[in-house]
Amino acid sequence: MSRPTRRQFVVHTALGFGAYVFGVYGVGCKKPEAPKRTPDEDAATLGKRSPAGTFTALQFATLHAASERILPHDEDPGAIELGVPQYLDRALADPSIDFLKRPLLIILDGAAAQAKQKYSKPFAVLMPEQQDEILTAWQKGKPGDQHAFEILMALTFEGAFGDPKHGGNTEGRGFAMIGFTPGPVMPFSPPSDLKRDIRQPRDVRQ
Amino acid sequence: MAHDPVDVVIVGSGAGGSPVAFELTRAGIKTVVLEKGRALADSDLDHDEIKMCRRNFFIPYPHQEPHTMRFGESGHSSRTNEGWTSNVVGGGTVHMSGYFMRMHPVDFRLRTTLGKVSGANISDWPIAYNDLEPYYARAEREVGVSGxxxxxxxxxxxxxxYPMPPLNEHKFADEIDAVGKKLGFHPFPTPRGIASRSYRGRMACMYCALCGSYGCEVRAKGSTSVSLLPVAQATGHLDLRPECMATEISVDASGRATGVVYRDKNGITQFQPAKVVVVAATAIESARLLLSSKSKRFPNGLGNDSGLVGKNLVFSGLGKAHGLFRHRGRPDRAWMTEPSPFIQRSMQDFYMLEKPVDGLQKVGTILFDFYHPNPINNAERVSGRGEGALWGKKLKEALRDQAAGARCVGFETFAEYLPTSGSYVDLDPDVKDRWGAPVARITIGRHELDLKATKLLTDKGLAVLNGLGADSTSVTITHGETKILQGGTCRFGTDPGSSVLNADCRMHLSPNVYVSDGSFLPTSGGVPLTLTILANAFRVGERLAKTLRKG
Incomplete structure (x- = not known):
């Protein structure tokens, strides 16, 4: 991940300030072609380029933050560490599952808009409690909102506990968290026949 | 494009179609099998939950090839992928769990045994258990059943x-036996369509963690694609055509079938003329194919003068519950952490009650096994659903406590699911699949006794889980149906007025059309249906081969 140079930082800050002013006083004016970003947005989207191009930088930043709220880091890894955003960036590039991508984008864009409206900040830089408050409103909202939240949960679980070959579940640490051992196991039950007499062939109907 | 005529064309390569192909080709009869799905290599079958369980690897997406489903005729009908079994060579047997139990003699004589049950169209079978017994034994040998x-x-x-001893089992099996003894129940090793020893060139089960809903790359699971079709292919008389979906059965003016119209993998419509057509595309899709085959002779669909095609749809009545057994910090429960994937215990103490209880006499089977260990699905189980679903720190703690630190033992109940006039398949008047053909609409009208049957089995199952010392139990399905275990849309019988097929599963009204999947079932028994479908298909195939060789 590259750090911004001091010059870039200054430029972004200046542009960001301009956008802020424009945003407040520019109501009714024609929209600028490329919206200028705020410093917070810059901070939120820093290094959040979606490699497969599935998400915009802001969506990808929101996805990082939102999935991490579903599975936060504690003594076990969280969603970001498990590669959930990278998994979704790759998986949702497949157009045949647009029916999963659509509701996810609805909640990502919606949560970002609510964060901006309520706290004037991108979702990704809010305090965890503020993020939880916004997500809870989706979980308990209208049926469409609830569906979008369920999809966010389900896709987070896919990234955290799916087969690592898809790019998530880094090093199988999601499996470990859930107590799952992939692959064949060597059962050490003794062969049934030797164990007890119920399995001896004997006609119990007589 | 038209092909050269063949003796028989079979629609479907699963439990209903493959045994017929097996019998016919071994008798030297030229047979074409049209399979909608693709042929899989062993290497396609991995244990990737996302690919196998959460995408369209086996079952189509509802936005491409839906079924529609409604509860009651006035219910809202919505798109679903329920009611499909897997769309691949081998059909549902590729990703089955393989609970291979036979029906009991009472299932063949349910009308006589129970008398009239109000609200249910119960009918005796035109054959008895003893007629099917040799074919059950045959199916168990050919497919390879352990028990x-x-x-x-x-x-x-x-x-x-059984041709093989039971699969190895987890120590929970001993505990269930002990609790069963205390409660007066009789748990027994669940027979499985899975090889416990190497069998006819197939490997023995290697006890991987993920079995049901997955294909088996070592061929231990007795999918028809590894047990029957290779044998049929070796005869040189089988022409298996994957990715070819039958769209219509053509008939002549007298109502005899002339062949099958199908769409090949390039989307080109082809015609395969045949002397005999065998339909085995699952009860729901077979009904759809017959109803879609409209002609001058059969304006309401092939063989459907009586309006009975698609009627009396039955499933396996389903109840589901699980108990949580925490072992973290419990040295006395260290044995629970053993990774063996199968518990392998079932009970049939309540298959048929001696006397009716509250109108209920025919019930079914309880089958214990670990809650399916799919990791993503387990996270969803622990999280719960809807407004109360856990997430965040609470979810992480619950995962450690209820998934990594506990075993989840569950049971499923397979109960009699009574045929009613409210459960049927017809063509959806509005919804079309991606090729513009009307899809199958499933209407479900459950009988009140189904709920009682499931409730009774669930209560007995819970008694066992509690006897085992479950920390908590949870009933997830109290009143449902296993929609991959389906039958009854073309029931067989002796009277053309009340049945679609005769005792040989030949259509009463079209003398060269057979239906050999679960459609023939007048009643659903109290066990998973797969073994019965296989056994009957062996019977149909053998009789058809004899008829063709004579004539």
């Missing part, structure tokens, strides 16, 4: 033991 006979007093009469 042990004479292990409980409620067992159906059998002419022989």
């Amino acid at each position: 042990r006979w004479k292990t409980h007093p409620f067992e159906e009469p059998r002419s022989s033991d």
